[in-house]
Amino acid sequence: GLNHAAADAGLTVQFEAGGVACSPYFLCRDGKGEVSLPLRTLFLQEMVKQGILINYVAPAYAHTREDVDKTITATRAALKVYARALAEGWERYLEGPPIKPVFRAYN
Numbered sequence: 712g713l714n715h716a717a718a719d720a721g722l723t724v725q726f727e728a729g730g731v732a733c734s735p736y737f738l739c740r741d742g743k744g745e746v747s748l749p750l751r752t753l754f755l756q757e758m759v760k761q762g763i764l765i766n767y768v769a770p771a772y773a774h775t776r777e778d779v780d781k782t783i784t785a786t787r788a789a790l791k792v793y794a795r796a797l798a799e800g801w802e803r804y805l806e807g808p809p810i811k812p813v814f815r816a817y818n
Contacts, residue, residue: 712786720787722794722797726790739754753801753805
């Protein structure tokens with residue numbers, strides 16, 4: 712569903728879900744196709760606004776079809792903002808600092 716939302720938004724290069732069903736992942740890329748932590752942060756921000764906390768994907772049998780549908784609907788809304796940020800700059804849309812890698816030489 713996440714990849715279908717990305718395709719519908721014209722963002723198949725910039726947003727991609729993959730992996731195995733029990734442990735999927737998603738990647739956020741900039742206009743050049745490079746992994747982008749600011750755009751990932753923006754995506755997470757917009758998902759939270761829709762009531763979805765999805766810093767990683769953790770499907771469970773407890774999730775209902777309604778939960779999945781809500782997540783995909785939220786993804787569609789978040790990707791609309793993502794597309795605008797690609798065109799106009801993520802700085803206009805991100806409401807805080809971008810996330811940083813966990814493992815880095817200096818904090």
